[in-house]
Amino acid sequence: MEQSLIFKDDNHCAVQADSSPGIEHVGDLQSSSSSNNQQLTVNIITKLTPVYYLGRVATTEIRDLMASYMNLSIEQDVINSLNLLCENTISGPAGLGFLSFVGFSAFDDIHPSGLVRHPNILPVLAVVESSDCCYMFQPKAPYTLENIMHYSPEALCSDWHIRFFIYQIMSALAYLHDFGVHHGNLKPSTILMSDSLWPYLSISDISHVKQNRGFGGPEGSILNSCCAEEDCSSRSIFASFNLPSSLDWSSHFKRWWTGELSNYEYLLVLNKLAGRRWGDPAFHPVMPWVIDFTVRPDENSDIGWRDLTKSKWRLAKGDEQLDFTYSSSDVPYHVSDECLSELAVCSYKARRLSKTILRSAVRSVYEPNEYPSSMQRLYQWTPDECIPEFYSDPWIFVSLHSEMSNLALPSWVTSSEEFICLHRDALESDRVSQQLHHWIDITFGYKLAGEASVEAKNVMLPPSDPSRPKSIGRRQLFTKPHPKRLISTPHSAYHNKVESCARCQRKGSNSTTDVLLNDCNPPNMFSQVDYLEEFEQATLFMELQHHLNPIYSYSNTAACCCSSVKYLKRQFSDQEVLQPDSVLSVVPDFDFGSYLECFESDDSSSIGYQELLRWKQRSCSVIEHHANDIFSIGCILAEIYLHRPLFDASLLAAYKETGMLPGALHELPVHVRLLVESCIQRQWERRPCSKHLLESPYFPPSVRSAYMFLAPLQLLCTSGDRLKYVTKLASEGTLKAMGEFAAEVCAPYCLPFVSSSRLDVDTESCLRLLKEFLKCLSVQAAKKHILPIIQKILQVPEYSHLKVSLLQDSFVRELWKKLGKQTYIEKVHPLVIANLHNSPNKITASSASIVLIGSSEELGIPITVHQTVLPLIHSFGKGLCDDGIETLVRIGGLLGESFIVKQILPLLRNVIHFCIDSSKVTKPEPQQSWNSFALIDGLSALEGLVSVLPVKAVLRELLQDQVCLHIKILMLIHLDLDVIQVAATAFVDLCLRIGPDNTVIHVLPHLKELFAELAFFQDSSAVSLPTKGLKISERNKSETIKMESRIDLVLLLYPFLASLVGIEKLREYCSTWFLLEQSLQRLYNWKPSSKCSISGENLKTQRFQPGNDTSSEVVPTELFNGAGSSVSQSQIPKTGWMAASKHRFRLEHGTSSDNLSASTSGNQPWFWFPSPDSSWGVPDLLGRSSGLKDELPWKIEASVLYSARAHPGALRSLEVHDDECTIFTGGVGPGFKGSIQRWELANMNCTSGYYGHEEVVNSICILSITGKVASCDGTIHIWNGQTGKLIAAHTESSTSFPLQTASVEQANMLNQDALSGGILSNAFRGSLYTTMHYMASEDKLVAGMGNGSIRFIDISRDQKLHLWKSDSAEISFSSLVSTICSSGSDKPRNGSLVASSSWIAAGLSSGYCRLLDERSGKIIAVWRAHDGHITKLASPEDHLIASSSLDKTLRIWDLRRNLSVQSNIFRSHSDGIFDFSVWGQDLLSVSRNKIALTSLSRPTNEIGHQQLVLQNLYSTDRGVKYKNMSVLSAISVLPLSRLFVVGTEDGFLKICH
Secondary structure (H helix, E strand, O other): OOEEEEEOOOOOEEEEEOOOOOEEEEEEEEOEOOHHHHHHHHHHHHHHOOOOOEEEOOHHHHHHHHHHHHOOOOOHHHHHHHHHHOOOOOOOHHHHHHHHHOOOHHHOOOOOOOOOOOOOEOOOOEEEEOOOEEEEEEEOOOEEHHHHHHHOHHHOOOHHHHHHHHHHHHHHHHHHHHOOOOOOOOOHHHEEEOOOOOEEEOHHHOHHHHHOOEOOOOOOHHHHOOOOOOOEOOHHHHHHHOOOOOOOHHHHHHHHHOOOOOHHHHHHHHHHHOOOOOOOHHHOOOEOOOEOOOOOOOOOOOOOEOOOOOOHHHHHHOHHHHHHHHHHOOOOOOEOOOOOOHHHHHHHOOOOOOHHHHHHHOOOOOOHHHOOOEHHHHHHHOOOOEOHHHHOOHHHHOOOOOOOOOOEOOOOOOOHHHHHHHHHHHHOOHHHHOOHHHHHHHHOOHHHOHHHHHHOOOOEOOOOOOOOOOOOOOOOOOOOOOOOOOOOOOHHHHEOOHHHOHHHHOOOOHHHHHHHHHOOOOOOOOOHHHHHHHHHHHHHHHHOOHHHOOOOOOOOHHHOOOOOOOEOOOOOOOOOOOOOOOOOOOOOOOOHHHHHHOOOOOOOOOOOHHHHHHHHHOOOOOOHHHHHHHHHHHHHHHHHHHOOOOOOHHHHHHHHHHOOOOHHHHHOOHHHHHHHHHHOOOOHHHOOOHHHHHOOOOOOHHHHHHHHHHHHHHOOOOHHHHHHHHHHHHHOOHHHHHOHHHHHHHHHHHOHHHHOOOOHHHHHHHHHHHHHHHHHOOHHHHHHHHHHHHHHHHHOOOOOHHHHHHOOHHHHHHHHHHHOHHHHHHHHHHHHHHOOEOOOOHHHHHHHHHHHHHHHHHHOHHHHHHHHHHHHHHOOOOOEOHHHHHHHHHHHHHHOHHHHHHHHHHHHHHHHHHHHHHHOOOOOHHHHHHHHHHHHHHHHHHHHHHHHOOHHHHHHHHHOOOOOHHHHHHOOOOOOHHHHHHHHHHHHHHHHHHHHHHHHHHOHHHHHHHHHHHHOOOOOOOOOHHHHOOOOOHHHOOOOOOOOOOOHHHHHHHHHHHHHHOHHHHHHHOOOHHHHHHHHHHHHOOOOOOOOOOOHHHHOEOOOOOOOOEEEOOOOHHHHOOOOOEEOHHHOOOOEOOOHHHHHHHHHHOOOHHHOOOOOOOOOOOOOOOOHHHOOOHHHHHHOOOOHHHOOOOOOOOEEEEEEEOOOOOEEEEEEOOOOOEEEEEEEOHHHOEEEEEEEOOOOEEEEEEOOOOOOOOEEEEEOOOOEEEEEOOOEEEEEOOOOOEEEEEOOOHHHOOOOOOOHHHHHHHHHHOOOOOOOOOOOOOOOEEEEEEEOOOOEEEEEEOOOOEEEEEOOOOEEEEEEOOOHHHOOHHHOEEEEEEOOOOOOOOOOOOOOOOEEEEEEOOOEEEEEEOOOOOEEEEEEOOOOOEEEEEOOOOOEEEEEEOOOOEEEEEOOOOOOOOOOEEEOOOOOOOEEEEEOOEEEEEEOOEEEEEEOOOOHHHOOOEEOOEEEOEEEEOOEEEEOOOOEEEEEEEOOOOEEEEEEOOOEEEEEO
């Protein structure tokens, strides 16, 4: 079996098989003279976890073992036992033993030694005997806690997650202690973590196992080389990067500073501290390039030396490019990649790596000539730094690949050994030593952050998702400038035998070396004063770096790492399977109901300090080694919160001697501090035992419940069995019992089983699990966890039973109800439509069709048109299936004649006319092909609509005073025959629908030109009757006729019309009847006297479906903006679209289509919604059918569709419900009191209202999907939006806030710009609320006050929360809060002013804006945003704030930049901007009687001082346009309907588009 050596930073090596990348065998249990130690080690392993092999085995058996692990079948018996327990059936002790591990108190006395693995103990797959040692195989964990704390600390995203994490570690520790085993080596680097951040303790890290394990495995040449000399002192450090895990940085720094440690060795120490590791190309140790290889390095010359004050990236890219990148990026940065990328490492080592690795890391196509051929070329090619191998390994230049030449050396050396020595000489030279501290500052030090990083042009691109776990990253070791090295020492001085490295002595002196290494006094070249200054700086620098020497063990002996003593292995038989020490003789009773009760948890009651104190007083330990593990837990817990270690050597020594606790403890939260203090007691007897710690009040009930719920999901078994188990628990109400937050924590562990399910048998479990989580999760959590799963399933093109189940009406309604209409339309609805494309599975397409039809009535006409009808029509010609066309027809039939006539028919006419016009122009084949397919789809949809419309409507819309669309298409002689046949079929159906009389009146007069053209048609393909194959007789009446030539159109139409209207009537309208009948007789043997006729049913052809093979994707840009597909004509099927769907629809909706109402007058629902053909062109119409955020810039028409009087006085505020069917308006009511009206847009009726306000309402908020509404007139009223009944009211006590009086200047400022109608009339009273903002993610209401303060109100609990008061100096009229907004989403972002998206912005009447941290109330920034009263704030994105003001400007603020210097002003309004509304990247603002549309699609640094394009609103009455003269006071966008509503000063509510 091929193996590769992997180095771990715990003083042992792990050998990993290439064939199984997830498995490593850790260390080896080597031979020793003490067989007792070996026996004890094996006993520990077998007691703690099941071991599946022990003995000498073959390679195939190892592969089988790995396969069983990869197939997740090792612990199948445990999950099977648990599934049986869920049915109250006991099948052995495995399941019961597992439940005892995770806290089921009924089985606390069960200790199934070696039978079942604890869920937080890393599995031991096997202990395998070799010829000289025993290997222990374990899975490889992707992360350690050390990785998480250094590179992605936000992954532990909350205090609850930290408690949950510590609880798991304590559970594993309690398990070890129960068996009398102490860990003895607990620290962040020995706590392993999975991709889901589930922690594990490894048996290989337990102190006793570690002390009785040596080193084994292959050693490469790289381990034996350091400057090509065997006796170099650096070899011990370089070999396997084997620095002690408790690395003492201070001592190494002192030795380096005084010249006792080489630059090379010190840099390796820093690499070790930064987490870099050998064997990982993505995080390889890094060294600086010190020369450019153009000339031989010479310290007396400046030529050829690299500038170490600048990064290699900066030297390669240049300052001009980095400045441009920094200034032009949304997130300012200079460096986009690591200082040493995986690509660079693999390119450096290309000659020594396998081709498989090179293809994976460098380029998928292996091209040996593309790799740099020489060291000089390599240096010039890369912007990355160097690797240690170029200073130590002469073999790195030698290629293992015959087609790749060796890496060429500079001309000034003769061998790779000589190059290594000279290159290392350069690294250790005085020139480099005097500059190396600058490079350390850039790579590991203070120039990685803050202003220093900006000055050094070293700002890193922040990660896109800081909460995502990472095992690599830039760790900043130092926050202050690194001291310069005091003394430089030549390379040769570091060899144990200086004479053995003659080449290295050329620059050195033995006498100098002796002084440096043996005499601590400074050399003569330094004055005593200079030395003292340097010494003081170095000493102060060391004192600031306590975090580099962390200590986690109270006992010195516990820090012992490992012993290299070898011992004799025990002689085991081949494949001996380790058996557990004991098996339960009597299986106890099990009650599933009692088990379910364990999941009930209530975290509502906070942890009391006195309760924690009482718990602390009861703490005690009985075994010192176990107490030392608890000390380690306390240190780790403190470090997670502090982001730095609690103890170093000096602090621990002081604590042991005096009992003085570290000052950092005071920075911890009170409850955490109490727990840490208890864990780190000096007297080990007073520390709590592990089980007592698990019972601490620090761990809320939800932590214990979540752990019991999730632990079985970590078993190594199939996902189907785990899905079955978790679905059973969820169905029994465990998620609801645990609470909303705990259910959200469990979701990422459970829901992946749904997305990865491939078996139909799992469909029911998947659906049940999704429904349970939908019930228990909050709206935001459902959007975060459930929505991506559903999207992923619906996006899979293949059929799955689960997809069909998700498309069932019942589940869609549950999803709709939970997420809200807007989220459903944006995220799910487009995917439902996508399942009607590209010949999908028939069952899937039918399910998707039913969902679209069923949702259309509830969505309302505007949303149905824009979000369903338009996307379906947009799919014409691009693979829309039969069900897609039928969906369009059924929606029309469901919504009625008026909807078809006003909405669908105009769209179809536009598309068909566009295709007709396009077909007359010569275009490439792909465009013509698309044009044909679009016509076929359009005609098929039109045919279906004709079948459901009343005859009068068909005549009025398609035939009266116009040429029939079908005839226009039939007249096009260059169209494909398939299109002509579909048009003929639809034409026949139309004639049958309107009857013979109407056919004579409206159709026959327009056929003269067509029949004349056919009568004289000449076609070489029109051969004699026997070859045509279209014989018409009684025998083949029912057979489908397929056109083979245009002349066949005569056969399709003439006999049918003769049968329908009579031969004489047809001849009357057809002047060429004689020629046509001659052709029919000659070619098809048809005679007028023949009793045989062609019925309409014979002419039905199935609509053509394009296949998967597309020849091109070029389509007319005028129609679909370049998006589309095309299929070769050969793929057009030979059959027609039968009328079965039409007949089935008629049966469902009545025996006759004439039952549909023919009246389009009167106030039908959505009567005011306009017909699309009145103002929308085809390109604009179809270009807007994509997702909400991806649509084209909005082209507003500024036309008033409907206007209604909402209030007797001014309309002050608007709030639109997410369903866009309901609007709440607030304004001046009777008696000048505040009133709120509820409007249903479908009929524009006021259905209810709320009239409990005494003053004018200044804000309205719809509170999520609960049906509650909040309104504010100085007092906040919360009421039922349906009934108008008051639920709660909130006000502030006036005694807490003194009455403020405004100065004359302030009053004049207000009166000059304020609107009429009493706005801010009570703002002088500081205790009144002046504005509101609803934070849906937390169900909190944020209210601004007249004194500048901000109050939080918990809606769900109906109680006021904290109050953020402004400074006393700001309590004046000018500082009232006029508007509030918060971040646009809940996803954390990096690189902004705040660490996450939890910020709140408050606009003040003085023109200032405050940015506050939502969690703490801390003011992040204050800046002068406007010169007048701020009227509105909104957050289009997390890093953007839009603001408007009475100073007539609209401004955009980028929170990632300096807020005080941004130039981002939109002007042109001649009056103050009263309000604006955000839709995607567009802002629609109002000022007096004008509106303006602003686009944010460009970066804010390109906006500058932009002029807005102002528009007046117009109303149309009987074709005459009237300009709106009313002053506009409020505006809100209906994004799904592509409409907007405005309120006016005279009390009108107007719907516009």
